[in-house]
Amino acid sequence: MRRKLKIYLPFTSNELKRQLSYKGAFYLFMLISLFGSFISYYLWMAIYGNSESGVLGGFSKNEMIIYVFMVYVTSSIVTVSIADWISDDVVMGTVSMNLIKPMDYRISLIFRALGSMLYRFLAPGVFIWIGIEVYKVKVLGMDFPNILSILLFILSCIMSFLIYVLFDFCFGMISFFTTHIFGMLLVKEALLSFLTGQLIPISFFPESLQHVFDYLPFSSMVYTPVMIYLGKYTGETLCYMLLRQCIWVIILYLLGSLIWRKVTKRLIVLGG
Amino acid sequence: MEQKNTTFKRYFKLYRLLIGQFLKAIMQSKVDFFMGLFGFFFSQVMGIAFLYLVFQQIPTLDGWTFDQLIFIYGFAQIPRGIDHLLTDNIWMIAWRIVIKGEFDRYMLRPMNLFFQVIAEKLQPDALGELLVGSILIILSISKGIVIIDIWHVVLFLISIIAGALIYTSIKLFFASFAFWIKISGPFLQVAYDMAEFAKYPTEIYTKIIRFLITWVIPFAFVAYLPASYFLKADVSATVIGIECIIAILFWCISYAFFNKGTSIYESSGN
Numbered sequence: 205m206r207r208k209l210k211i212y213l214p215f216t217s218n219e220l221k222r223q224l225s226y227k228g229a230f231y232l233f234m235l236i237s238l239f240g241s242f243i244s245y246y247l248w249m250a251i252y253g254n255s256e257s258g259v260l261g262g263f264s265k266n267e268m269i270i271y272v273f274m275v276y277v278t279s280s281i282v283t284v285s286i287a288d289w290i291s292d293d294v295v296m297g298t299v300s301m302n303l304i305k306p307m308d309y310r311i312s313l314i315f316r317a318l319g320s321m322l323y324r325f326l327a328p329g330v331f332i333w334i335g336i337e338v339y340k341v342k343v344l345g346m347d348f349p350n351i352l353s354i355l356l357f358i359l360s361c362i363m364s365f366l367i368y369v370l371f372d373f374c375f376g377m378i379s380f381f382t383t384h385i386f387g388m389l390l391v392k393e394a395l396l397s398f399l400t401g402q403l404i405p406i407s408f409f410p411e412s413l414q415h416v417f418d419y420l421p422f423s424s425m426v427y428t429p430v431m432i433y434l435g436k437y438t439g440e441t442l443c444y445m446l447l448r449q450c451i452w453v454i455i456l457y458l459l460g461s462l463i464w465r466k467v468t469k470r471l472i473v474l475g476g
Numbered sequence: 477m478e479q480k481n482t483t484f485k486r487y488f489k490l491y492r493l494l495i496g497q498f499l500k501a502i503m504q505s506k507v508d509f510f511m512g513l514f515g516f517f518f519s520q521v522m523g524i525a526f527l528y529l530v531f532q533q534i535p536t537l538d539g540w541t542f543d544q545l546i547f548i549y550g551f552a553q554i555p556r557g558i559d560h561l562l563t564d565n566i567w568m569i570a571w572r573i574v575i576k577g578e579f580d581r582y583m584l585r586p587m588n589l590f591f592q593v594i595a596e597k598l599q600p601d602a603l604g605e606l607l608v609g610s611i612l613i614i615l616s617i618s619k620g621i622v623i624i625d626i627w628h629v630v631l632f633l634i635s636i637i638a639g640a641l642i643y644t645s646i647k648l649f650f651a652s653f654a655f656w657i658k659i660s661g662p663f664l665q666v667a668y669d670m671a672e673f674a675k676y677p678t679e680i681y682t683k684i685i686r687f688l689i690t691w692v693i694p695f696a697f698v699a700y701l702p703a704s705y706f707l708k709a710d711v712s713a714t715v716i717g718i719e720c721i722i723a724i725l726f727w728c729i730s731y732a733f734f735n736k737g738t739s740i741y742e743s744s745g746n
Contacts, residue, residue: 391518
């Protein structure tokens with residue numbers, strides 16, 4: 205175990221260092237993605253202003269404010285797009301180097317993503333989170349969440365991270381078959397922002413669609429941790445949601461291994 | 477007069493030649509082209525699906541119906557698409573051309589510099605924007621919510637051209653910073669993405685943001701404000717007039733700034 209960590213931890217620290225060296229651009233990009241949150245914020249304020257009932261899709265106005273910004277914090281931490289790296293590796297041919305080294309390509313990617321995740325958590329994530337908390341208590345007059353729900357939120361985020369990264373690994377395998385992954389990445393971004401609840405809470409979707417989503421991994425990526433944070437899941441539902449995340453981690457891990465085995469077989473044929 | 481005419485002819489011919497070369501390059505990667513187009517198209521559809529879900533909850537948003545917002549959304553895409561199609565190479569000034577010293581080659585040719593920059597590339601991804609925009613506008617017209625008479629049609633055409641010019645001016649202005657700071661891409665990106673705010677009625681924002689997107693980085697004049705003229709009979713045509721004035725004003729400022737930048741350009745070695 206310790207030997208393993210010694211092999212893979214440098215991927216994490218390298219990624220952290222790499223991110224730190226491009227701070228300026230990074231903050232500007234974060235600012236841009238915050239635009240989106242502010243647009244949603246004002247849009248939702250107008251929507252609640254125009255609605256006769258104070259509760260929409262199970263959210264009160266104040267809860268929606270927290271939702272909009274916590275979704276931003278959560279997704280900026282969780283959604284580390286490793287498919288981009290895989291596609292780079294394949295296009296540049298460096299993936300063959302990764303294959304001949306005595307290590308697991310996927311694990312190395314996950315550790316690299318971990319570096320990215322840690323950086324995003326430390327850099328803007330945690331500060332915006334504190335900002336939200338201060339706003340929540342001072343302006344909205346709501347209570348601090350208790351320690352337990354914060355811990356559960358973090359636990360859920362870690363699983364979300366694994367689900368996202370493992371899913372993205374499977375997705376990135378497309379780049380072994382076609383070099384035209386750019387358009388696919390656009391489609392993925394658009395689809396995920398919708399299905400993970402980043403654009404709009406999943407409770408706004410028609411019932412029938414929500415049932416379909418129950419069998420897909422996407423709501424476990426961002427929606428579940430934020431709902432846990434908001435205290436929307438309690439008791440049995442909470443356990444069920446965490447269990448579902450666990451199961452998705454396992455399923456996507458196995459699926460990834462399966463696809464990887466098929467893909468590398470194909471590569472051997474081509475290389476021979 | 478004769479002189480001017482031949483200059484124009486010469487530039488027109490050159491543009492055709494340069495774009496012809498570029499189109500040949502595009503044809504080699506058709507799959508890329510269609511994937512990009514599809515990806516873009518799809519992300520727009522998601523934006524509309526979002527609006528649709530929201531309007532399941534409320535009848536109108538500050539007096540605007542779902543159909544009207546769809547028109548604004550679609551209308552916003554047209555000037556954006558035109559600018560994206562024709563002047564996409566401006567981005568490269570911000571990110572690459574200046575810092576790599578590639579601007580040298582423009583300086584060496586006896587042609588207008590701005591012309592050379594935009595003539596180098598057509599961006600076919602923009603067809604996604606134009607396609608989504610056109611579909612939504614046609615849909616809106618078929619629903620009968622758009623005012624159609626000769627004035628509105630003429631002003632519609634003027635408005636999208638002025639809108640595209642506003643986009644180009646904003647891009648050129650922020651890209652020109654690269655002549656001083658070498659890479660201005662991130663700033664350009666921030667400014668460009670402000671356009672996202674203008675997809676919705678600006679009344680929903682607080683005063684500062686409204687002021688910012690109306691008068692400082694005037695994307696409201698590209699999308700929401702002119703679109704409202706085509707939707708509501710009580711909106712006066714002066715809004716299109718102001719749009720044109722802003723377009724010309726911003727263009728003059730940006731172009732002067734770009735010229736100033738090229739005059740102090742120093743090659744980083746190529």
